[in-house]
Amino acid sequence: MIYEIGAIIIILLFIVGFSFRGTEDDVMVAVKKQGPPNEIPMMENAPQLKQTMKGSIYATSIIQKEKEVIQQEKNQKIVYLTFDDGPSSDANELLDVLDHYGAKATFFMLAPHIKAYPDVVKRMVKTGYAVGLHGVTHDARQFYHSKKSPLHEMQEDQKVLEKITGVKSTLIRTPYGSVPYMLDSYRKEIELYGFQLWDWDIDSDDWKSNSKAYVSRVINGIKFMDSIGKHPVILLHDRGPTIKYLPILLNWLNKNHFVTKNLEESMDAYSFKCNDRCHPYGS
Ligand SMILES: [Zn+2]
Numbered sequence: 001m002i003y004e005i006g007a008i009i010i011i012l013l014f015i016v017g018f019s020f021r022g023t024e025d026d027v028m029v030a031v032k033k034q035g036p037p038n039e040i041p042m043m044e045n046a047p048q049l050k051q052t053m054k055g056s057i058y059a060t061s062i063i064q065k066e067k068e069v070i071q072q073e074k075n076q077k078i079v080y081l082t083f084d085d086g087p088s089s090d091a092n093e094l095l096d097v098l099d100h101y102g103a104k105a106t107f108f109m110l111a112p113h114i115k116a117y118p119d120v121v122k123r124m125v126k127t128g129y130a131v132g133l134h135g136v137t138h139d140a141r142q143f144y145h146s147k148k149s150p151l152h153e154m155q156e157d158q159k160v161l162e163k164i165t166g167v168k169s170t171l172i173r174t175p176y177g178s179v180p181y182m183l184d185s186y187r188k189e190i191e192l193y194g195f196q197l198w199d200w201d202i203d204s205d206d207w208k209s210n211s212k213a214y215v216s217r218v219i220n221g222i223k224f225m226d227s228i229g230k231h232p233v234i235l236l237h238d239r240g241p242t243i244k245y246l247p248i249l250l251n252w253l254n255k256n257h258f259v260t261k262n263l264e265e266s267m268d269a270y271s272f273k274c275n276d277r278c279h280p281y282g283s
């Protein structure tokens with residue numbers, strides 16, 4: 001009799017466990033359907049809480065809350081500003097402009113520039129911007145030399161950034177974007193070490209001229225991405241002429257109720273897929 005009761009209890013626990021697992025899977029499917037780039041729900045960021053609450057009467061309400069957060073984020077108009085190649089000698093001015101508009105941004109920075117302007121990098125971290133890595137040489141021939149060379153440049157950059165700020169960033173953007181030189185075998189190497197590769201949705205082409213032409217290009221891109229319900233990652237550069245006209249873009253974003261956010265390590269990183277377009281540098 002005792003054995004029979006024991007067996008029934010075990011079966012009941014088994015069924016309860018499964019029903020909650022099923023509900024969590026539903027939430028994750030909902031998250032995946034949104035597509036990149038979106039933030040992972042709160043429960044994923046609190047594995048210990050997840051473990052404790054699993055199977056309890058509170059689990060359902062937490063899952064409901066997660067669904068609400070996902071829905072709110074879906075309704076929000078979010079853009080991700082990213083600045084490459086810095087920090088430049090104008091980076092303080094760039095932060096002044098961003099601070100003035102209460103904007104968030106992510107910086108993909110080069111090791112020699114971090115060493116040259118450590119104070120502004122500390123300011124970025126202190127003020128709450130996201131800091132990421134862009135390598136050491138910014139020379140395609142050297143950076144994409146072998147499947148290990150992107151990894152080694154990012155590891156070196158990571159060390160330099162961590163020494164100055166204490167932040168061990170895993171956010172990376174490779175020089176000129178990941179296509180066509182970041183072969184799948186190169187990507188595997190960086191993934192193995194936990195780096196998250198980010199490309200972009202909107203290329204501002206800001207480096208092509210010193211005019212404000214890039215601003216309308218970005219605004220058109222944002223309008224299109226908004227029309228298809230996507231939260232775009234925008235490629236910009238940490239350079240004087242871009243900074244000069246940035247207030248026009250930030251004003252437009254504010255007026256049109258867009259919110260700027262940092263890229264986070266908890267997000268699914270968005271990178272271009274090779275799809276037969278990748279080849280080694282120089283071939
Ligand atoms: Zn670059």
